[in-house]
Amino acid sequence: MIARLLKKNHSTEYEELLEQIAQGQPLPTDELEDETRPMAQAANWLAQRRAALDPRPGYVRASRQRLVARLQARGGKRPWLHRHWGDIAWWQHPLAHLALVMLLVASAFLSASRLAVASRAWLPGDLLYPLKPMAEQAALLASLTKEGDAQLHIEFAHRRLIEAQSLVFENRYEQLPAAVADFDRHVSQAVILVNQMAGDQQDEARSLATELQQALSGQMGMLMLLTNLTPDASQAEFQRLLMISEDGVSDLRNVLTPDGGDAQHQGWKVTPRVSMHWLGEG
Amino acid sequence: MPDRQHADETRLVQQAQKGDVEAFGQLYEFYAPLVFRFLFSHLDDRLDAEDLTEDVFMRVWEALPGFRARGVPFGGYLFRVARNALYDHYRRNRRRSSDAELNLEWEDNFHPDPAESVPMNIEHGELRASLAKLREDYRTVLTLRFLVGLSTEEIAVAMRRSAGAVRVLQHRALLSLRQELERQESEENDRQTFKEEPLNGV
Numbered sequence: 001m002i003a004r005l006l007k008k009n010h011s012t013e014y015e016e017l018l019e020q021i022a023q024g025q026p027l028p029t030d031e032l033e034d035e036t037r038p039m040a041q042a043a044n045w046l047a048q049r050r051a052a053l054d055p056r057p058g059y060v061r062a063s064r065q066r067l068v069a070r071l072q073a074r075g076g077k078r079p080w081l082h083r084h085w086g087d088i089a090w091w092q093h094p095l096a097h098l099a100l101v102m103l104l105v106a107s108a109f110l111s112a113s114r115l116a117v118a119s120r121a122w123l124p125g126d127l128l129y130p131l132k133p134m135a136e137q138a139a140l141l142a143s144l145t146k147e148g149d150a151q152l153h154i155e156f157a158h159r160r161l162i163e164a165q166s167l168v169f170e171n172r173y174e175q176l177p178a179a180v181a182d183f184d185r186h187v188s189q190a191v192i193l194v195n196q197m198a199g200d201q202q203d204e205a206r207s208l209a210t211e212l213q214q215a216l217s218g219q220m221g222m223l224m225l226l227t228n229l230t231p232d233a234s235q236a237e238f239q240r241l242l243m244i245s246e247d248g249v250s251d252l253r254n255v256l257t258p259d260g261g262d263a264q265h266q267g268w269k270v271t272p273r274v275s276m277h278w279l280g281e282g
Numbered sequence: 283m284p285d286r287q288h289a290d291e292t293r294l295v296q297q298a299q300k301g302d303v304e305a306f307g308q309l310y311e312f313y314a315p316l317v318f319r320f321l322f323s324h325l326d327d328r329l330d331a332e333d334l335t336e337d338v339f340m341r342v343w344e345a346l347p348g349f350r351a352r353g354v355p356f357g358g359y360l361f362r363v364a365r366n367a368l369y370d371h372y373r374r375n376r377r378r379s380s381d382a383e384l385n386l387e388w389e390d391n392f393h394p395d396p397a398e399s400v401p402m403n404i405e406h407g408e409l410r411a412s413l414a415k416l417r418e419d420y421r422t423v424l425t426l427r428f429l430v431g432l433s434t435e436e437i438a439v440a441m442r443r444s445a446g447a448v449r450v451l452q453h454r455a456l457l458s459l460r461q462e463l464e465r466q467e468s469e470e471n472d473r474q475t476f477k478e479e480p481l482n483g484v
Contacts, residue, residue: 015449022427039453042460046428052405053319053429055332060314063336068307071343188442195444236373247419251447 039191062105096134103134109221124175133182147204150193154212157186161219164241168226180237180244187216187248194252209252216245295356299346306346310339313357316430317364323409323425325366334371338364357432358439365440367421415462420455427452 014036021027122129136156143149160183163240167175190212197205220242227238291312293465297305317338322331340458341363348357413421419441426432426440434452 018427018452022431024431038460039456042456042463043428043465046424046459049405049409050319050429052403052409053322055315055318055322055335056328059318059332060311061316063332064307067310067336067339068303070340071303071306176381184442191447192444195447236369237348240369243418250419250451251443253450258458 018043022049026186034127050240079169100134100138103131104138123166123170123172124178125172146193146197147201147208149210150190150197150212153186153190153193154208154215157190157212158185158215160186161223161241164237165222165226168230168234173231174239176234176237181238184244187212187244206256209256213249213252213256220245289406291356295346295349298343299349306339306343309356313360314339316432317360318423320361320364320430321368322406323413323429324421325371330371334367338367341367345434354439355433355436357437360364361426361430361432361436361440362442412459412462412466416455416458419451420458423451424455424459 017028017036017040021040021043024047027040048252109245122132136152136159139148140152143152160179164176164179164183167179190208193211194205194208196210223238223242223245227235227242291309294305294309298309314335318331318335321334321338322328325331325334338360342360345363349356413425416424422441423437426437427434432440434445434448437452438448441448441451443451
């Protein structure tokens with residue numbers, strides 16, 4: 001039944017029905033099919049309670065005046081970093097491109113393999129660490145296929161996890177947020193690419209999805225263990241790592257079970273286990 | 283939800299990027315109620331939601347020069363910032379705000395009209411209690427879709443997922459919510475039966 005519902009989930013009528021509810025239109029009870037009724041009623045239950053979350057009267061206008069006055073008092077100026085970089089990713093900045101070229105020239109004088117091996121030990125906060133993401137970005141630029149990109153994102157996500165664990169072992173908790181944010185970015189990119197590949201490269205997509213799913217679930221045991229070992233201030237970062245891993249595994253179910261994702265109800269679960277291969281590398 | 287097509291959003295975003303505070307004020311007036319709804323659905327305290335709403339817009343103002351539309355809906359971008367702000371808030375107030383310690387006997391901080399606010403507070407409590415039983419990503423997708431009214435594409439940007447993944451997530455979340463509502467209804471029926479039994483005995 002779940003498979004049928006998920007197929008229904010992609011059907012136009014079902015999407016249109018949910019869109020109507022999301023836009024606050026009344027639920028057309030008579031026209032509902034048996035399979036869609038439970039979901040539509042749950043959606044409608046939520047939509048009907050929207051008013052309970054409305055801001056109090058006058059709040060928006062008053063807070064707008066407050067915000068505008070606050071910004072005008074600053075002369076509409078933004079902090080220097082944001083004014084010049086905003087939230088632009090550092091690798092999109094012209095200076096980063098220049099640095100990348102310099103890195104490529106420098107790497108011509110160094111053995112690529114030695115650099116790669118040496119960089120494995122570098123952790124966020126280390127003097128040479130900035131070279132590591134630069135080299136990773138260069139590898140991504142050099143990759144010409146989605147499969148290659150996805151493979152690299154999986155590898156880099158793995159590196160961030162190992163780095164997060166190493167940071168805890170070295171009591172360098174202040175660097176954890178950067179590793180977690182980058183882990184999130186690589187997992188998201190890998191999941192998006194694998195889902196995109198699922199349409200026309202099913203076998204490759206499934207193989208990558210399996211690899212990523214095993215990589216993510218394989219680390220959960222260790223992450224749960226470390227969550228209990230870290231101080232309170234850093235536990236949130238580990239919980240976020242776990243959440244990102246769970247999200248990533250969840251998003252891959254479509255690729256791994258294209259019949260409609262019955263896996264959730266067939267007992268498919270993330271099995272926390274420690275990957276000796278990964279631990280060995282770390 | 284108001285029609286965002288008429289808000290001339292792109293023009294306002296471009297003006298705000300150049301430092302036009304009034305244009306940003308217009309964006310605020312349009313989006314603040316939606317951001318507030320999203321935040322209040324995750325928080326017990328109305329004042330916390332109000333503070334955090336303003337914090338979200340300050341963050342967006344500061345980061346706006348880096349926003350490149352290129353098909354990315356501003357709404358999705360805004361709610362990505364809101365989601366991050368919410369995580370930061372949880373981190374700062376873990377003991378007070380964590381769902382594990384959800385206090386259902388929450389107190390109201392604002393009483394504009396008791397006749398109106400009491401039913402609203404009950405509904406807010408019901409919502410919080412039901413949503414708190416769901417996984418975080420289920421809660422987020424349902425809130426953004428049916429309480430805020432974002433499109434699937436906007437939610438995809440906010441949650442950094444593909445639109446297809448959001449549709450599947452939404453379906454599973456609805457199924458989970460439905461089961462939770464049925465469980466609550468069953469418990470309520472059991473309570474009613476328990477209350478009526480002594481009377482039947484008499």
